[in-house]
Amino acid sequence: MTQATIRNVRYAGMASCVPRRVLSNLNDCPPQIRSARERVVRNIGIETRRICPEWQTFSDLAFDATERLLAELQWNKDEIDALIVITQSPDYLIPATAIILQDRLGLKPGTIAFDINLGCSAYAFGLHVLGAMMASGGIRKALLLVGDKAATVIEPLFSDAGTATALEYDPAAPPMYFDLNSDGSGYRAIMLPAGGHREPIGPQHLVPYKDEDGILRSPAALVLDGPAVLSFSTQRVPPAVRDLLAYADCPIEAVDYFIFHQANRMINDTIRKKLGLPVEKVPSTLHDFGNTSGASIPVTMTARLREVLQSGKHKVLMSGFGIGLSWGSCIVDIDRAVFPVLVES
């Protein structure tokens, strides 16, 4: 593990944006799997999801979240020195989406802008990278945009969202603590095998096949080894959270809220029970918003905690885990930050 402390950086605000279109895992699934789907919904805890129409991308959602956030912060766009995007659904394979957004958002050409390729673990990594860049004072105000367009009509897990987080240089800010990890030996557990240089898209990826339920599947679709992901998440995350609390010299009772990546109910309940956390300190958006990949921690803050987090000071532990395999946690004191209402686009 790598543990680190970032000083002089204030968590100034955050906004989340989801598509307007709501998809029901029960009503919008093929009739032949409806009965089985009821059991799936009961166990993964996801009833409705948000899905982009064809024309809408992750960056469209992140753009709308950013515009709302900057308006409520009353930040001048010329003040933004850096823009980091973390997504696995970029507008194009190249160039980086962050650079396109620098121009689209009307940020100055002097802005540092680049993408990071991470999924469900993204948030703590993003806060660390951007926070470390800002800690010396060269960058005064910056944005971190996190999310994905990962929803499909058939698969019941993923949901679309884009989020924007604002950080600012502030020598009076309380420290942020991080615990960050990677284990590439598990890279096959969640992957999109085709479309990169190891396996370029060819004609064999374009012919759908019927699965045992008679549903057409794409050979180029995401591959997810559920048992491997579950074992990884429930074995790795609880000790990582304990390690972070020890590193930060923070008693578990001192944390006001634990916000975990919204993977599925089975994984999230197991992590919570292993850590002995009360339900009221562990907000969930699985039922309404599904698994929004790297955006799930911000989306949960917006949907469940925005009013609380806008008033006073709260100690929040955030922990993301998934594709890579990769897992990262952080403790952030959020003090009267700006949290716009959920943006629907």
Place this chain on the structure above:
Amino acid sequence: MDTLEQFVEKFKNAVDFQDDVHLTGDTNLKTLAEWDSLAALGVIIMFDMEYDKAITGKDLVECQLVSDVYKLVG
């Protein structure tokens, strides 16, 4: 250690059968409609939380009978 009967009750909860089923140690897992990847997730969690034992999806794929799963409690 749990008896087979105690184990079977926990196993039924973990798999989350749509309708009540009668299971014995000799029940072939392949005859159970709900013996799928979702069931595997539930059973892996059950082993972890109830028996403090980490099993994998591969361990479960190699099981043919309910008693084979019970033996993993070991």
